[in-house]
Amino acid sequence: YQAAIDSFDRAIKIRPDGAEAWSQKGYCLSQLNLFDRAIDCYHKVIEIDDSNEYAYLAIALDLYNIKRYRAAILYLEKLTKLDPKHIDAYYYLGLTHQRSQAPVLADAAFDMALSLSPKKIYILHAKASLMYELKNYAAAILIYQTIVEIEPKDALGWYDLACCYALQGNSEPAIANLKKAIELEPDRFKNQARTDADFSSLGEHQAFKQLII
Secondary structure: OHHHHHHHHHHHHHOOOOHHHHHHHHHHHHHOOOHHHHHHHHHHHHHHOOOOHHHHHHHHHHHHHOOOHHHHHHHHHHHHHHOOOOHHHHHHHHHHHHHOOOHHHHHHHHHHHHHHOOOOHHHHHHHHHHHHHOOOHHHHHHHHHHHHHHOOOOHHHHHHHHHHHHHHOOHHHHHHHHHHHHHHOHHHHHHHHHHOHHHHHHOOOHHHHHHOO
């Protein structure tokens, strides 16, 4: 990345108003976790082209990475004004509101993203995770069921579905869904289930014990 940055610096010297060189330099700096310097590059991009959607999103993500959530939200909101159908802007807006302890706003942002793309698995996971965090297990279950219907090989979807059932005290569907997760990714989910507090209610259940041996 440093070699690439050096090359982009040479390009910038030749053409200081070249938005692409500033953007690519920002990307490299982000990959090196030099987020403040990356943000400065993306600001240059916006000075050159104030409609550059990538730069707004990149600034927001770098701000998110350094936990400057309020500032990240401002850039994501600017992006949604530039492009009201920018799915990832709403998705990251949801994540950022969630980190900012604003679950109602997070939920609204995820819903907006899903209204634009109802079957995006990563957005469905984010919405379900928010419901789980709010202990709205019934709502989370409905979303996880949608996830595994769309993508039956989504082991995490099956696992999280099992967790929600277990937290509701529904042992049979919890074990059935955990079994599907383990069939898809045995090493990962056997180990995880052994110590997962979500399954504490199943500790003495023989079928659960057999699954995690």
